[in-house]
Amino acid sequence: MNSTKTxxxxxxxxxxxxxxxxxxxxxxxIALAGPVTGPVAQYxxxxxxxxxxxxxxxxxxxxxxxxxxxxxxxxxACDPKQAVAVANKIxxxxxxxxxxxxxxxxxxxxxxxxxxxxxxxxxxxxxxxDITTRGHEMVFRTIGLxxxxxxxxxxxxxxxxxxxxxxxxxxxxxxxxxxATAVKETLESKGIQVAMFxxxxxGDKDFSSLIAKLQKTKVDFVYYGGYHPELGLILRQSAExxxxxxxxxxxxVGNKDINAIAGDASEGLLVTLPPSFDANPANKDLVxxxxxxxxxxxxxxxxxxxxxxxxxxxxxxxxxxTDTNVIQKxxxxxxxxxxxxxxxxxxxxxxxxxxxVVYNWKAxxxxxxxx
Amino acid sequence: MLDAFxxxxxxxINGLTIGSTYALIAIGYTMVxxxxxxxxxAHGEVYMIGTYIAFVVITGMTMLGVEYVPLILAxxxxxxxxxxxxxxxxxxxxxxxxxxxxxxxxxxxxxxxxSIFLQNYVVLAQGSRDVxxxxxxxxxxNFGSETFQASLSYMQLLIxxxxxxxxxxxxxxxxxxxxxxxxxxxxxxxxxxNLLGINTNQVISxxxxxxxxxxxxxxxxxxxxxxxxxxHIGFIAGLKAFTAAVLGGIGSIPGAMLGGIILxxxxxxxxxxxxxxxxxxxxxxxLVLILLFKPTGLLGKQEVEKV
Numbered sequence: 001m002n003s004t005k006t007x008x009x010x011x012x013x014x015x016x017x018x019x020x021x022x023x024x025x026x027x028x029x030i031a032l033a034g035p036v037t038g039p040v041a042q043y044x045x046x047x048x049x050x051x052x053x054x055x056x057x058x059x060x061x062x063x064x065x066x067x068x069x070x071x072x073x074x075x076x077a078c079d080p081k082q083a084v085a086v087a088n089k090i091x092x093x094x095x096x097x098x099x100x101x102x103x104x105x106x107x108x109x110x111x112x113x114x115x116x117x118x119x120x121x122x123x124x125x126x127x128x129x130d131i132t133t134r135g136h137e138m139v140f141r142t143i144g145l146x147x148x149x150x151x152x153x154x155x156x157x158x159x160x161x162x163x164x165x166x167x168x169x170x171x172x173x174x175x176x177x178x179x180a181t182a183v184k185e186t187l188e189s190k191g192i193q194v195a196m197f198x199x200x201x202x203g204d205k206d207f208s209s210l211i212a213k214l215q216k217t218k219v220d221f222v223y224y225g226g227y228h229p230e231l232g233l234i235l236r237q238s239a240e241x242x243x244x245x246x247x248x249x250x251x252x253v254g255n256k257d258i259n260a261i262a263g264d265a266s267e268g269l270l271v272t273l274p275p276s277f278d279a280n281p282a283n284k285d286l287v288x289x290x291x292x293x294x295x296x297x298x299x300x301x302x303x304x305x306x307x308x309x310x311x312x313x314x315x316x317x318x319x320x321x322t323d324t325n326v327i328q329k330x331x332x333x334x335x336x337x338x339x340x341x342x343x344x345x346x347x348x349x350x351x352x353x354x355x356x357v358v359y360n361w362k363a364x365x366x367x368x369x370x371x
Numbered sequence: 372m373l374d375a376f377x378x379x380x381x382x383x384i385n386g387l388t389i390g391s392t393y394a395l396i397a398i399g400y401t402m403v404x405x406x407x408x409x410x411x412x413a414h415g416e417v418y419m420i421g422t423y424i425a426f427v428v429i430t431g432m433t434m435l436g437v438e439y440v441p442l443i444l445a446x447x448x449x450x451x452x453x454x455x456x457x458x459x460x461x462x463x464x465x466x467x468x469x470x471x472x473x474x475x476x477x478x479x480x481x482x483x484x485x486s487i488f489l490q491n492y493v494v495l496a497q498g499s500r501d502v503x504x505x506x507x508x509x510x511x512x513n514f515g516s517e518t519f520q521a522s523l524s525y526m527q528l529l530i531x532x533x534x535x536x537x538x539x540x541x542x543x544x545x546x547x548x549x550x551x552x553x554x555x556x557x558x559x560x561x562x563x564x565n566l567l568g569i570n571t572n573q574v575i576s577x578x579x580x581x582x583x584x585x586x587x588x589x590x591x592x593x594x595x596x597x598x599x600x601x602x603h604i605g606f607i608a609g610l611k612a613f614t615a616a617v618l619g620g621i622g623s624i625p626g627a628m629l630g631g632i633i634l635x636x637x638x639x640x641x642x643x644x645x646x647x648x649x650x651x652x653x654x655x656x657x658l659v660l661i662l663l664f665k666p667t668g669l670l671g672k673q674e675v676e677k678v
Contacts, residue, residue, distance in 0.1 A: 205593070205597045208388070208389075216374065242520070257500060263505055
């Protein structure tokens with residue numbers, strides 16, 4: 001059902017783009033790469049609606065250098081192998097700008113292809129530090145890093161929760177293990193020992209042995225590095241087994257699907273997320289535009305994706321060029337006013353400043369700022 | 372000391388639970404192999420479809436206002452078995468029967484194709500995200516020392532009982548009934564059985580249907596146990612069950628049961644005393660070891676070269 005909806009939206013987009021093609025000879029294509037299908041498709045949705053809204057707004061305001069933007073969706077299903085195939089497809093389709101990918105483990109291999117082919121990539125969601133540490137010039141992101149998010153979580157645990165026995169579980173993937181390690185280091189630097197540091201297999205369904213182990217170790221706080229399908233099951237099975245520990249996870253667990261999986265067990269989960277940009281009064285009109293299309297602007301990656309498109313378009317305007325090499329230099333030098341705040345990129349392509357905040361997740365899918 | 376004991380008991384319960392369901396799915400692999408000497412790679416998808424059908428029935432009946440849980444479960448079980456068996460039957464008719472007598476590799480490929488088709492069919496029909504149902508069977512017994520409480524939930528008990536009943540009736544069917552005798556005859560020598568007037572095509576169809584029904588039982592049980600399903604669960608479950616079947620000796624029904632239990636216990640013990648991340652490595656390592664020393668699996672019999 002969801003895919004038909006996306007398809008019809010895509011169809012609408014194509015129609016609009018087709019209509020625009022009559023007035024403007026050509027368009028500037030932007031590839032929107034991320035999971036449209038698969039277990040984390042919900043995040044892909046967030047990225048797609050944000051990026052598409054940005055393209056629409058920029059086109060309404062007259063486009064870029066007299067040309068209209070056109071978004072083309074590519075599905076990598078959060079699978080590294082498929083991500084490389086998508087990257088090659090984008091190369092073959094002659095597109096020079098990419099918003100994506102979403103999962104760090106997909107973004108990293110795809111970014112190698114983009115760097116080699118001189119395609120400019122801005123990810124709105126991948127937080128693994130490794131993506132920008134390899135000296136790539138074409139790789140940017142409009143979101144923070146695990147190395148920012150981990151310390152926020154670790155500091156909150158050490159200063160506010162003050163648990164007796166902490167366990168850290170991760171899904172052995174680049175994103176999950178990376179952030180779990182960052183949390184562990186922060187906790188240890190604050191003098192809290194981590195009693196258990198253990199990996200699970202992504203896609204696993206049975207966590208009864210793990211939960212018995214948590215109970216035996218008398219853990220009262222669990223940090224999980226990974227995505228919601230596994231944490232949802234861990235929460236659900238912990239509730240059934242009577243494990244009363246408090247749970248916390250990164251932004252990869254913070255969406256409404258976790259409520260569907262874990263039910264009431266998701267109440268009180270702590271999540272580090274980018275701040276609610278949609279609650280910022282400066283974005284009131286933009287939020288209204290999303291609401292008018294019955295889209296939810298509160299998703300963690302909606303407005304970061306909007307910003308990703310906007311910085312590209314602004315840099316194209318400022319340089320009056322679509323040469324990615326000129327644009328990457330411009331991105332490193334200028335400051336951009338976006339719905340996610342004032343963005344300044346450093347030499348690596350990371351944001352100079354990006355804050356994560358801790359939220360209390362509710363069983364109905366809403367969230368409140370954790371004190 | 373007492374803690375360590377109850378912790379061990381808890382892990383045995385967890386291992387037996389997951390092992391029983393592996394065994395249920397493994398039967399489907401082993402029976403088909405025993406009779407036509409081929410691996411049905413679409414079997415994991417039959418299990419997945421069983422889970423989805425059970426979810427649809429449970430959600431539907433809950434929406435209609437039925438509150439009596441045993442009635443819902445019985446209906447879900449019945450419908451899941453009927454639908455999954457039809458899928459099992461259809462897989463045999465479309466992917467195996469037209470290719471009977473062809474090179475062995477060909478039905479293997481058509482079964483893999485069938486598996487991809489079924490998975491994508493469910494993705495298109497139901498979406499690729501996790502679907503969830505609320506817990507239906509909750510509660511259980513707690514026992515143990517003051518510092519560590521082991522538990523046996525009613526859901527786990529239900530899994531043991533259902534597996535036991537399924538396995539017993541399957542054994543009775545194979546050993547006592549006329550059709551079961553025909554199955555054994557076909558497994559022994561398909562050409563000879565044909566000459567003696569056994570309708571071998573019918574026997575093969577039955578085999579697929581029985582395997583699919585047991586997979587549907589596993590689908591319902593695991594669906595209730597986890598409360599979550601997605602179109603990709605069939606792959607991993609199929610792989611694990613296939614491992615269990617090979618471990619116990621593929622072609623042997625008691626072997627599949629034993630293999631499932633051993634695999635489940637190995638996984639839970641590894642997770643308990645080593646680490647969850649080593650779970651799969653240790654189980655598959657065990658498989659390699661057993662096959663090195665006993666290539667036919669634990670209860671498999673030496674294949675006599677047929678002339």
